[in-house]
Amino acid sequence: MGHILLFVNKLHAFAGIKLYLNLLCMIIISLLDGIGIFLLVPMLSLIGIFDVHLGNVSFTSIFDAMLRTIPTAYQLAVILGSFIFVISAQALLQKNQSVLDAKIQQSFMRSLRLDIYQALLKANWIFHLKRRKSDFQHILTSELGRVNHGTTLFLRLITSITFMVIQIGIALWLSAKMTLLVLLCGILLAFISRKFIKHAKEYGNKTTELSKNYYAGINDQLNGIKDIKSNLLEQAHISWFHKLNHDIESNVIEQVQVQSNSQLLYRVSSAILIGLFIYLSLKIFHVQSGQLMIIIILFSRLWPRFTGIQSNLEQMASTLPAFRNLVDIQKECESAVESIALDCLHRSNPFRVKAGIECRGVYFRYDQSQEFYALNNINLFIPAYRMTAIVGKSGAGKSTLIDTLMGLLRPERGEMSVDGIRLTEETALLLRSSIGYVPQDPFLFHTTIRENLMMMNPEASEEQLWEALQASAADEFIERLLLGLDSEIGDRGVRLSGGERQRLILARALLRRPSILVLDEPTSALDAENEKRIQEVLNRLKEEMTIIVIAHRLSTIRNADQVLVLEDGQIIQEGGYQQLSKEVNGVFGQLLRYQTEMNI
Numbered sequence: 001m002g003h004i005l006l007f008v009n010k011l012h013a014f015a016g017i018k019l020y021l022n023l024l025c026m027i028i029i030s031l032l033d034g035i036g037i038f039l040l041v042p043m044l045s046l047i048g049i050f051d052v053h054l055g056n057v058s059f060t061s062i063f064d065a066m067l068r069t070i071p072t073a074y075q076l077a078v079i080l081g082s083f084i085f086v087i088s089a090q091a092l093l094q095k096n097q098s099v100l101d102a103k104i105q106q107s108f109m110r111s112l113r114l115d116i117y118q119a120l121l122k123a124n125w126i127f128h129l130k131r132r133k134s135d136f137q138h139i140l141t142s143e144l145g146r147v148n149h150g151t152t153l154f155l156r157l158i159t160s161i162t163f164m165v166i167q168i169g170i171a172l173w174l175s176a177k178m179t180l181l182v183l184l185c186g187i188l189l190a191f192i193s194r195k196f197i198k199h200a201k202e203y204g205n206k207t208t209e210l211s212k213n214y215y216a217g218i219n220d221q222l223n224g225i226k227d228i229k230s231n232l233l234e235q236a237h238i239s240w241f242h243k244l245n246h247d248i249e250s251n252v253i254e255q256v257q258v259q260s261n262s263q264l265l266y267r268v269s270s271a272i273l274i275g276l277f278i279y280l281s282l283k284i285f286h287v288q289s290g291q292l293m294i295i296i297i298l299f300s301r302l303w304p305r306f307t308g309i310q311s312n313l314e315q316m317a318s319t320l321p322a323f324r325n326l327v328d329i330q331k332e333c334e335s336a337v338e339s340i341a342l343d344c345l346h347r348s349n350p351f352r353v354k355a356g357i358e359c360r361g362v363y364f365r366y367d368q369s370q371e372f373y374a375l376n377n378i379n380l381f382i383p384a385y386r387m388t389a390i391v392g393k394s395g396a397g398k399s400t401l402i403d404t405l406m407g408l409l410r411p412e413r414g415e416m417s418v419d420g421i422r423l424t425e426e427t428a429l430l431l432r433s434s435i436g437y438v439p440q441d442p443f444l445f446h447t448t449i450r451e452n453l454m455m456m457n458p459e460a461s462e463e464q465l466w467e468a469l470q471a472s473a474a475d476e477f478i479e480r481l482l483l484g485l486d487s488e489i490g491d492r493g494v495r496l497s498g499g500e501r502q503r504l505i506l507a508r509a510l511l512r513r514p515s516i517l518v519l520d521e522p523t524s525a526l527d528a529e530n531e532k533r534i535q536e537v538l539n540r541l542k543e544e545m546t547i548i549v550i551a552h553r554l555s556t557i558r559n560a561d562q563v564l565v566l567e568d569g570q571i572i573q574e575g576g577y578q579q580l581s582k583e584v585n586g587v588f589g590q591l592l593r594y595q596t597e598m599n600i
């Protein structure tokens with residue numbers, strides 16, 4: 001329940017006065033509802049429509065006196081007219097309150113969604129490395145939907161409780177003894193129903209787990225659809241999907257069974273109680289028929305409130321795990337938040353590297369409970385306006401080193417500096433704002449080429465776009481497209497070849513006019529002709545920026561000024577390309593030899 005209260009506090013902080021206005025509306029609606037229904041029968045009996053004895057029902061004397069001032073011929077019309085007025089006023093207010101309710105709720109959900117999304121984007125890279133992406137999708141869609149439902153239920157609960165309290169007040173005024181008896185039964189019912197709430201919470205936990213697996217599985221399988229189809233793995237995945245859906249179905253049916261059991265209990269207990277009440281009223285308390293009529297009306301109004309609240313609580317219990325999930329992820333994101341506000345970064349001037357980047361005794365581990373260091377005592381200097389290449393076998397630590405240089409990963413030990421200034425978490429972020437990054441697995445959005453490029457620099461002119469495209473050797477293939485820059489490139493750029501995607505990503509990175517250009521395997525998907533073009537491009541760009549490039553294809557880095565060879569997280573060789581290629585027994589010489597042999 002603590003988690004729900006946390007959200008209620010948030011809702012309170014968010015909606016403020018509107019929440020109280022909503023509550024006030026609810027109170028007035030409840031009052032009008034109570035007045036309209038409860039008083040109709042006694043009023044009709046006052047003018048002799050019903051032959052019931054109202055006896056000593058205290059409030060009737062007030063209305064009796066009022067009715068006497070009206071001519072008899074108009075009394076029925078006045079009573080029915082008042083009834084219609086009260087109920088219509090209540091309906092009108094109810095309509096407006098429903099809209100206000102929806103507005104509060106929807107704007108609260110919008111702000112919640114935005115908070116979570118921002119928290120996710122502002123969390124540091126190591127946080128993202130440790131989590132499954134599908135968990136975020138699950139939270140931002142399914143879990144937020146359940147929290148939305150939980151918030152609706154909570155607001156409905158407040159309405160029901162307000163309604164009930166007011167109607168209890170009116171009922172107490174009508175007949176204290178009978179009302180207290182109904183209340184006692186209500187409390188008894190709440191006590192018996194505790195186990196239903198507990199079950200609902202358990203099913204809620206199971207729902208969270210199952211929907212998390214569903215999202216993760218779907219995500220993985222859709223990402224690997226080509227793999228599935230090429231390797232004829234369809235049947236295995238369909239079986240997985242079948243089983244998971246069966247589990248989801250069973251969970252929902254069990255949940256509905258528990259809910260319908262509780263509904264059965266409420267209905268049967270309601271019938272028993274009504275029978276018991278009528279019996280007690282007539283045989284033990286000897287109440288008059290007027291009072292009995294009021295008691296029946298009162299009971300039929302109050303009891304559904306009790307049961308409504310009860311089933312509301314059960315449904316809320318099943319949404320509790322989603323609230324907990326959301327709170328946990330937000331807390332985790334907040335504890336992993338990058339120290340500088342992103343909007344500050346946009347306001348600050350771009351950082352330009354003048355001398356170079358230095359690492360001294362840098363160590364990094366992905367898992368601090370393990371002994372394995374992905375970077376182990378790294379000492380290096382990357383000179384500005386030069387091309388530095390990082391090479392090594394698979395798993396040597398190249399990507400980890402690049403991520404550390406970009407400030408995505410923080411060294412566990414050691415120091416990093418730029419132009420002699422020590423890199424803190426804050427300055428590392430500033431440094432990142434001046435980096436253009438071309439990843440190994442280029443990601444493009446499902447939109448036009450133009451929009452994909454403009455994301456990096458929304459103010460770029462047509463001329464600047466083509467300049468970047470020329471620099472990355474992407475101009476020719478775009479000119480050939482029917483819609484040129486306005487061509488849609490499909491999901492993750494699927495309508496382009498691997499090499500075209502790589503060149504487009506390079507153009508996008510160049511649009512930012514970065515001080516440092518970081519390329520992770522920039523030519524892995526290029527043919528020899530385009531590789532040569534990229535080589536020339538990089539050679540030219542050296543004059544404007546510092547270039548760091550990871551390359552398995554060593555031909556790409558032929559013009560590198562410095563080559564760093566990594567093995568097991570350590571730099572085992574460094575020097576110019578020509579110098580290292582002459583050291584035939586060195587790792588670089590070996591790598592070069594393997595590649596030359598493979599190309600023959």
Ligand SMILES: Nc1ncnc2c1ncn2[C@@H]1O[C@H](COP(=O)(O)OP(=O)(O)OP(=O)(O)O)[C@@H](O)[C@H]1O
Pocket residue numbers: 129366367374392393394395396397398399400401
């Ligand atoms: N997110 C991670 N969590 C745990 N260990 C990781 C993670 N990423 C990489 N590693 C480990 O760190 C080591 C260095 O990995 P890294 O990706 O830096 O190598 P690499 O040289 O870039 O390899 P490749 O050329 O295959 O991309 C490897 O042993 C790898 O298993």
